[in-house]
Amino acid sequence: MPQVSRRRHLQQLSGVLGAAALSGWPGPAVSAEAEIPPEGIGKGIKHISYSDIGGRPDSVQVMFNRQHVYVGHMFSDGVTILDASDPRALKPVNFFTAGQYTRTHHLQVADDLLLLANGANIVAMQSYDNMRGYFENTLVDSITKAKKFRCGLSIHDISKPGEMREIAFLEMPGFGINRLWWPGGRYAYVSAHFDGFTDHILCVVDLKTITKPEIVAKWWLPGMNRAAGEAATPKGKRFALHHMITAGDRGYAAWRDGGFTIHDISDPANPKLLSHINWSPPFAGGTHTPLPLPKRQLAIVADEANAEKCAKGLFHTFVLDVRAPENPVPIATLPTPRDRDFCASGTFGPHNLHENRPGSFQSEETIFATYNNAGVRVFDIKDAFAPKEIAYWVPPVPKKLVDPRPNIGLAAKTCDAYVRPDGLMFVSDWNAGMHVLQYQG
Template sequence: MTLPDLPTPDFAKNMKLIGHCDQGGRPDGVQLMVNKGFAFTGHMFSKGFSVIDVRDPRNPKPVNYIPAPPNTWNIHLQTYGDLLLVINAKDMFSSAEFQNEVEYYTGALGKKVGTTDHSRARDWTAGMAVYDIKDPANPRKIGFMPVEGGGVHRIWYTGGRWAYASVLLDGFTDYIFMTIDMADPANPREAGRYWLPGMNAAAGEVPSEEARRAGLHHAVVHGDTAYGAWRDAGLVIMDVSDRTNPELVVHRKWSPPFGGGTHNCLPLPDRDLLVVLDEAVMDNCADGIKHIWMFDIREPSNPVSIATFPVPSEADYVNKGAHFGPHNIYENRPDGLVSDQLIFSTYQNAGIRVTDISDPYRPTEVGALVPPTPERLVDHRPDRPLVLQTCDVYVSKDGLVYANDYNGGLYIMEYGG
């Protein structure tokens, strides 16, 4: 069998590219999961989501595409066991008000979408879809949880009764935290909510900083604790021992002086550490250099920042174009690799990075791979540059690294460590 030619990376250190796929002509990808030898990826611009057979990682093959409902995106998804959970929300980047991405990343999103005053017509599907993936190549929709508002942004689900989501609901200024009862996967139900003071506009609350995004990107949950990345509002740790009534443990905010955009909070419970990533959201670092932070959380009510990850510097990434800086980290999925020593992250135009945190005070880069410029621009927004924008990363139990791009398809790599 002749294998397809592989793109040549712009830079590689201790990593090797072994497979690539354009995902059936839909090379744009956002969140990425691997389950039973199949990759599931949500699309930013091609709508819907795709399934790619990666049982032979050197020859990945697209096997299915499920379109999104009209005016709806399915950019984020979760798989565990025989279930696939897919978000349904307003397709923001197809809307006139968000063609300039600055409008999406600044200010109260609910005012622009219309959830604070119900002023906009609703022509999208909002909620969470549930699929049976016993046959992973052929997801079968079995349930849907509708919500009133902009929709669900991102979910955390690792099996069992509970899922957790960020949701833009009518009456709120931005995405809030929701617990979801999955006891009957065909009929998921909201269980509880938490929001920061000032977000419930319907109740007369007023945000303290109108110009900034105080909305939950998502939370990673370990045990009875949820670690929430609340964009410009920073880190919000919640007690979810009562799933119907999440409560605040502590809120830490560092923007300003730093640029905000908090996107991931990954607990490493055996070491009392927390990795927190701030997303770079503006071209050419107009929002400043963003960081991945190490926090000491041995006293949960007082998380303390103790280090930042090294910033890629082997090329002039600031001026390469588009976004330079962190976007996602691999979140130690229980059906994938679980490590509290190596952190796999995506740096957008600087590709994929592997960081050794065995000494949490001195994180050290030990691997990197920067794919080449994508062959074509799938991003339909005006004036977007054709530049690598590595988006998400997943690491399997056998150590294979899967990553995708807003325009460049699925990359499969081996880490040499």
């Protein structure tokens, strides 16, 4: 092999394998302790405003509809609605709750309807001494405290801005829903736990009659149906559907430590497995968000960082070639932020990706990602083999810790980002409310 070609090949392979996760971490440009101002530190991203979400700063998934933002909470058992007509001054206008111990942290909005995950407030029902307990044990084995909660899918009319009028509820006996995907249309793809299973599985819900949703399919990885006597998940690993995202007649699903699957969903009531790939081991797992880029026949797949101070090494976001859906191939990783020593405090690494929803910013070349204490990162993937970071925003350290779990560091935990077509971003944080940012690219 010619020397130049060989060098390029090795560079590409190094990116794919994420060698920096194992060794060779270069010295950071700035220490983690260097002060960050309240508006954060950005390159190519401008800070517009901040909201503590009406005193409930524990924010997760964000949706936008009719100049209002809908925010699911991690610990506060509800959804806050904010008037975002003036992005410089978000105004809380309503709060919905399904009751104490019912977590409603994930939601989907389309066609003036909101689909809401209802399930157990897991954090309130566990007894681990650190956050890794949640990520390294099957869901049913992690619940230690019995509480009453509502479990299933609720559907809300949001045609009147600032209001959530429940019009249907589909019960799902178990510990509830983690995330769901519904960009509009007849079918919703839900990550839900059902009695008898070890953790969240795929559940397809038919919304033909919106007030009478119906479960039409379930699919899971082998070993998850404990009631049927299937072989157990490896100890210390968590096989669970985080969520599926669809594109056309394909479904792309992330299974935490169980890897990544592609499905034929031309018949949604009968999803068929096309392929299953798992890079854990050697990587740490936590596969979280599968973002298909159908025109380019690529998928961006983020592994969720789930340990403080890089205790499990670095987590990565992979670029996959999915031209042959029966044989997806990792071809690169998004570059790891190195502008600070992010491993020195809190959780560092990928959490979620902006999901190219209808009505939002959509691109198959510009990827928006959240990176916990490293904030928001924007990547150019025009060359899928050589992604590069083109903008970032690092958040300030929160004034106080909201996360009630023990042994959690006081650090930013940038969670989700919803990006409008004009580049305005609504960015949530488990501990620190919501920042409104403007992408200037």
